[in-house]
Amino acid sequence: MVEELTGQEIGRVLDELEKADEYAQKGALFSFDGLITFLSGIGLAAIAEKLKEYFKDGIVILIEFLKVIVGVA
């Protein structure tokens, strides 16, 4: 039951959540750098630069953006 959650249990979930969040951001940042490398490698460096500027504050949003492109491809 929800009301039986102990402080320790809630703490454990929060710790797990924080760890997962850090991994999510790490993966997204690695992917973003890879996308820039990919685009630059095929002569689309100007587009890569614009994406870097546009998504600089929201890497997770870039991933949503990529899903749109991949999803309609």
Added chain:
Amino acid sequence: MNEKMTNSQLTAEEMKDLQNAITTELERKPPTIALIGVSGVGKSSTINTLFKTNFATSDTVACTKEFQSKDVLLKFTEGQTKDLSTKFRVIDAPGLGEDITHDPDYLSMYRNHLPQCDVILWILAAKNRAVALDQTYLKELKQFHKKIIFGLNQVDLIEPMNWNSKINLPSEEQIENMNIIVKDRRQKFQDIIGDDIKLIPYSAKMRYNLQELFTSIIISCPSERAWIFQSLKNFRYDDFIPAKIHNIIMDRKENLSSPSIKSNNSFISNLKTSIKNFKIFLNNLFSSNKQ
């Protein structure tokens, strides 16, 4: 068609170039992941949990005698991209050591097929102590070591099997045993590879530690291909939290004032701004595509 795409200043022509580049890359080489492991370790269920797909789970009797390349349809289930779909390729390898008379053929098949893969997910079962077969094959597949990440599945079955179902996390005793198992398996495989390895404990069934596993997959890809896999992500990093306690946990998270949470709030604030801009961007994108 709009000449400018809001503040991004991507012109319609650039948008088209971007989409063409991505489409061409996907056609040239679809995202491909290989699954290796003895029968029953949960290869198919791992794929299904990460990507919410319907990849066929194995029968009672293992029947994969050859490498099978299967295109799996992935339908996004959340967010702005909900209901869009895409494909990726899964290479399902014959179970290790199913039949010793076939082993030389299997090794040859491994060598022929694994070069096509972006990443190789080598799955172990947490309760299975016998890893000699895995070690034997690993030794023979030296050229692919850099592409391999190890997943230690089924940690929910670790003794004393008292998974904390209220919070859907391993019990303290299970964590202690899990750490011992991870250390043991890591050592056994590092001795073969001669370098550090990525070995991620997780449970596909309980959705435990999926984000670490997924990020490890991403980081094991060649960097210029990692974005493709990232775009296939189809789970939330908080999926492991049971629905009935989700609100309680999130409320507690919001109320915490630790520096790490404050910093996260800043990230979320930036994210919200970007979401707003992104929605405008998408609206422009779709309206321009319709014209």
